[in-house]
Amino acid sequence: MTSPKINIPPNMPALLNGRRKKILFANIPADGHFNPLTALAVHLRDQGHEVRWYTGPSYAPKIEKLGIPYYLFNKAKEVTVHNIDAVFPRRQQIRNHVKKVIFDICTYFIERGPEFYEDIRDINESYDFDVLVADNTFTGISFVKEKLRKHTVAIGILPLSESSPNLPPPIMGLTPATTPAGRAFHAALRLLVNKVLLKKPHQLMHACHRRYGITLGDSNLFDAQIEKSTLYLQSGSPGFEYPRPAMSRHIHFIGPLLPHRDNSHYHIPFMDKLQRYKKVILVTQGTFEPDVNKLIVPTLEAFRDTDHLVIVTTAGWHTGSLRERYGSSDNVVIEDFIPFERIMPFAHVFVSTGGFGGVMLSVCNKLPIVAAGIHEGKNEICARIGYFRLGINLRTEKPSAGRVKKAVLQVLADRTYKRNTEKLAAEFASYDPLRLCTEHIEGLPVVAGK
Numbered sequence: 325m326t327s328p329k330i331n332i333p334p335n336m337p338a339l340l341n342g343r344r345k346k347i348l349f350a351n352i353p354a355d356g357h358f359n360p361l362t363a364l365a366v367h368l369r370d371q372g373h374e375v376r377w378y379t380g381p382s383y384a385p386k387i388e389k390l391g392i393p394y395y396l397f398n399k400a401k402e403v404t405v406h407n408i409d410a411v412f413p414r415r416q417q418i419r420n421h422v423k424k425v426i427f428d429i430c431t432y433f434i435e436r437g438p439e440f441y442e443d444i445r446d447i448n449e450s451y452d453f454d455v456l457v458a459d460n461t462f463t464g465i466s467f468v469k470e471k472l473r474k475h476t477v478a479i480g481i482l483p484l485s486e487s488s489p490n491l492p493p494p495i496m497g498l499t500p501a502t503t504p505a506g507r508a509f510h511a512a513l514r515l516l517v518n519k520v521l522l523k524k525p526h527q528l529m530h531a532c533h534r535r536y537g538i539t540l541g542d543s544n545l546f547d548a549q550i551e552k553s554t555l556y557l558q559s560g561s562p563g564f565e566y567p568r569p570a571m572s573r574h575i576h577f578i579g580p581l582l583p584h585r586d587n588s589h590y591h592i593p594f595m596d597k598l599q600r601y602k603k604v605i606l607v608t609q610g611t612f613e614p615d616v617n618k619l620i621v622p623t624l625e626a627f628r629d630t631d632h633l634v635i636v637t638t639a640g641w642h643t644g645s646l647r648e649r650y651g652s653s654d655n656v657v658i659e660d661f662i663p664f665e666r667i668m669p670f671a672h673v674f675v676s677t678g679g680f681g682g683v684m685l686s687v688c689n690k691l692p693i694v695a696a697g698i699h700e701g702k703n704e705i706c707a708r709i710g711y712f713r714l715g716i717n718l719r720t721e722k723p724s725a726g727r728v729k730k731a732v733l734q735v736l737a738d739r740t741y742k743r744n745t746e747k748l749a750a751e752f753a754s755y756d757p758l759r760l761c762t763e764h765i766e767g768l769p770v771v772a773g774k
């Protein structure tokens with residue numbers, strides 16, 4: 325066995341006596357899965373718990389900035405948006421979208437689960453932790469719970485996916501049915517998704533677990549992650565979830581769990597424009613989507629040289645070429661990164677692919693949304709935006725400039741979207757996510773035999 329390497333920063337805070345726990349954080353290597361956990365990890369560390377992190381090498385610099393000791397993937401492959409085609413060359417040959425989604429579910433998530441477990445098993449030899457805290461898609465959760473007999477806390481960083489007889493199946497981006505015929509159709513869809521569409525991932529998931537002596541019954545891909553968690557802490561609130569007659573007792577809403585931020589040094593370099601333009605449109609495609617022609621370009625085409633200020637964050641994708649093409653327009657600002665919590669208070673519409681963290685922050689800032697996202701589960705988020713009338717769901721990944729413009733102007737003209745966003749923001753504000761998470765985690769009993 326290769327001994328896991330632990331990276332410990334200097335000047336670790338003194339630990340409190342009494343209720344201290346050893347907590348290991350872990351994440352799928354994607355920003356939307358990592359970022360929501362950061363504030364909680366720092367908070368638990370500052371409360372006196374011993375916090376360490378298990379993650380891929382590309383996240384080491386970010387964890388170092390948090391001052392948290394960490395272990396890097398050893399047996400586990402680090403698969404990211406930047407290297408997935410290099411790690412799995414055959415992926416580039418898959419042209420059918422559904423088949424590519426199935427391929428990604430198998431390779432990006434399910435196949436990594438045993439690797440995550442074996443790494444964490446090695447870590448446990450020297451760091452006998454009490455609790456694993458991970459994003460809800462981290463497929464090592466069930467192995468750690470069953471084989472290491474640890475408490476596992478899944479953080480719901482996507483809409484709640486627990487199966488319900490009153491709801492359509494997850495991943496379809498459908499809203500609840502309102503008629504008996506619609507409910508019957510959704511029941512048929514649930515069967516189709518479980519038995520046909522996701523048949524290969526389900527078979528693979530069960531096979532991976534059987535190799536380690538773990539049985540999952542007839543659980544599907546989504547329910548297994550929930551069932552094998554000691555606690556399931558869902559970011560957001562009931563007001564952003566479809567009504568359901570019941571949910572598992574260990575699922576708890578915690579309010580919007582937002583990333584740790586230290587942007588006090590950030591100075592907005594275009595403040596003069598924010599003061600000159602009466603309407604501000606904030607546009608992003610998140611960190612995962614490199615094709616700026618999907619949403620950024622249509623929005624710029626719709627509003628360049630108008631009386632609306634368009635602020636674009638690219639996450640580093642093609643910033644230079646976008647500036648060459650649109651930078652001459654006074655009403656256009658294009659940056660690699662802008663702290664959203666600093667800029668959203670000035671904005672009037674958020675144009676987004678529907679990343680969960682961005683949507684949570686947008687609601688917190690009472691900012692209505694125009695959403696255009698389907699892949700990576702974004703269709704579920706965008707569907708809720710439309711269903712609760714927090715904005716407009718364009719139901720596509722590639723809207724035309726005309727559709728974007730029409731939707732933005734509609735959101736600006738109809739106060740319904742703003743009022744609904746303000747109402748949900750008030751519900752969000754009634755939660756204290758860090759306190760609630762801490763209370764749930766601190767309340768976990770000592771595992772017998774420890």
